[in-house]
Amino acid sequence: MLIGLGFDIFAQADVDSPYSLFGVGQVRDKSTNVRLKGMGGVANGMFGEGMINIGNPASYAKIDSLAFLFDAGFYFKSSMFSTSTLSEKSANASFDHVAMAFGLTPWWKLALGVQPYSTSGYKILVSGNDPEVGNYTTRFKGTGGLNQAFVGTAFKLGNHFSLGANGYFVFGDTQSETTLYFPDSLYMIGTRRSVDLMVKSFMFDYGLLFDTPLGNDLHLGVGLTYTQKVNLRGSQTLFVRSIEEDMDTEIEYIIDSVFNSTYPAKLTMPQGFGGGFALRKGKEWCVGADFNWMQWSKFARHGVNDTLQNSWRVSLGAEFMPRHTSVSGYFTRVTYRIGGFYERGFLNLKGHNINKVGLTAGMSLPLPKTLSKVNLAVEIGQYGTREAGLIQERYIKANVGVSVFEHWFMKRKYR
Numbered sequence: 001m002l003i004g005l006g007f008d009i010f011a012q013a014d015v016d017s018p019y020s021l022f023g024v025g026q027v028r029d030k031s032t033n034v035r036l037k038g039m040g041g042v043a044n045g046m047f048g049e050g051m052i053n054i055g056n057p058a059s060y061a062k063i064d065s066l067a068f069l070f071d072a073g074f075y076f077k078s079s080m081f082s083t084s085t086l087s088e089k090s091a092n093a094s095f096d097h098v099a100m101a102f103g104l105t106p107w108w109k110l111a112l113g114v115q116p117y118s119t120s121g122y123k124i125l126v127s128g129n130d131p132e133v134g135n136y137t138t139r140f141k142g143t144g145g146l147n148q149a150f151v152g153t154a155f156k157l158g159n160h161f162s163l164g165a166n167g168y169f170v171f172g173d174t175q176s177e178t179t180l181y182f183p184d185s186l187y188m189i190g191t192r193r194s195v196d197l198m199v200k201s202f203m204f205d206y207g208l209l210f211d212t213p214l215g216n217d218l219h220l221g222v223g224l225t226y227t228q229k230v231n232l233r234g235s236q237t238l239f240v241r242s243i244e245e246d247m248d249t250e251i252e253y254i255i256d257s258v259f260n261s262t263y264p265a266k267l268t269m270p271q272g273f274g275g276g277f278a279l280r281k282g283k284e285w286c287v288g289a290d291f292n293w294m295q296w297s298k299f300a301r302h303g304v305n306d307t308l309q310n311s312w313r314v315s316l317g318a319e320f321m322p323r324h325t326s327v328s329g330y331f332t333r334v335t336y337r338i339g340g341f342y343e344r345g346f347l348n349l350k351g352h353n354i355n356k357v358g359l360t361a362g363m364s365l366p367l368p369k370t371l372s373k374v375n376l377a378v379e380i381g382q383y384g385t386r387e388a389g390l391i392q393e394r395y396i397k398a399n400v401g402v403s404v405f406e407h408w409f410m411k412r413k414y415r
Contacts, residue, residue, distance in 0.1 A: 018081065046288055076092075078395065092121070096401070101152075134184045160212050167204055290313070296308040315339065318337065334365055337361060
C-alpha cells in the first residue's frame with residue numbers, strides 16, 4: 001500500500017487522519033450522545049427516558065412517552081502524527097450531531113437527526129528517485145466526507161423486549177488527488193489524477209433490547225444490533241490533466257486535459273453485528289460493556305474488493321452520581337463517567353494492524369430547574385503504529401453537547 005512507502009512530509013494542519021486515504025475515509029462512531037462517548041462508546045445495552053441512543057435503535061422505546069428530547073454536540077481534536085523520524089501537529093473542530101426524539105404512543109417512539117458518517121482529510125508527500133527521470137515527488141491529498149440523516153423508530157414488545165430500526169440517507173462527496181511532480185527536470189511535466197465521488201443512497205441497521213429488574217433496585221439491559229449490507233449509489237468523476245504547480249504555494253497551471261469522465265458509482269458497505277449489556281442501580285451508578293464487529297473484508301468499490309480486513313471493538317464504561325436525591329450541593333447532582341475501548345481497525349499495512357485504543361471520561365451538568373443537561377466528554381487515544389515506517393497518531397478529543405428534556409401535553413395546575 002502507498003502508506004508503506006515512507007514519507008518526507010505526511011501531515012498538515014486540519015488533517016483528519018492519514019489513514020482516511022483508505023476505504024470511505026475515517027468512519028465515525030455511531031453514538032450521537034456525548035454521555036455515551038464519556039463511557040468509552042458503550043451503547044448496545046444502554047437506554048434511558050431522556051437519552052437518544054442511535055447505537056441501538058431499540059432503546060428509543062424507553063424514552064418517556066410525554067417527552068420531547070433534543071440533543072446536539074460538537075468536538076475539538078488535537079493530534080500529533082509521528083513516524084520513527086518525523087512528527088507534525090494537527091487540530092480540527094467540527095459539528096458532531098443533532099438529533100431529536102419523541103413518543104407517538106406509549107409503545108411507539110420516533111427519532112431523527114443528522115451526523116457525519118465518515119471524513120477524509122490527508123496530505124501526504126512521498127519522494128523517490130528514478131535513474132531515467134531523477135527525483136520525483138508524489139502528493140496524495142484528500143478532503144470531504146459522507147453524512148447521514150436518519151429516521152429511527154422503536155416498539156415495545158411486552159414488558160421486557162423492544163425492537164427498533166434506523167434508516168439512513170447517506171449523502172456527501174469526497175475528493176482525492178494524486179499528483180506527480182519532477183522538481184529537478186525542465187522537460188518532465190507534472191500529472192494530476194482527481195477522483196470526485198458523490199453519494200446519495202440509503203443504509204439500515206436494527207436493534208433488539210431486553211431489560212428486566214433484578215431486585216434491590218438493580219436493572220439489567222442486554223442489547224443486540226445488526227447493520228445491513230447495502231450498496232451505496234452515486235456518481236464518480238475522473239479527471240486527469242498535465243500541470244505545472246508551485247509546490248510551496250500550490251498554485252497550479254493546467255497545461256492539458258488528458259481525460260475527464262463521469263460514470264455511476266457503487267460502494268458495497270459491509271454487514272456488522274454488536275452485543276452488549278448495562279447493569280444499573282437506580283440513578284446511582286451504571287456499568288456496561290459492548291462488542292461490535294464489522295465485515296470490512298467485503299467492502300468493494302465498483303464491484304472490486306478493497307484490501308480491508310474485518311474489524312472489531314470492545315468498549316467498557318461506567319457512570320455514577322454521588323447523591324442523586326440531593327437538593328443542595330450542585331456537584332453532588334453531577335453525573336461522572338469513565339471508560340475505555342480497544343479497536344482492531346480495518347487496515348493491515350506491511351503486516352501491522354492499524355489499531356486504536358483510548359481512555360474516556362465525562363460528566364453531565366444539570367441545568368437549574370429543568371431536566372436538561374450539558375454533557376462533556378474527553379477522549380485520549382492512540383491510532384496506528386510507528387513500526388515499518390508507518391504513522392502513529394496520538395490525540396486528545398473533547399466533546400461538548402446539550403441534551404434538552406421537555407414534557408409535552410402536560411397541563412399546569414399552578415403558574
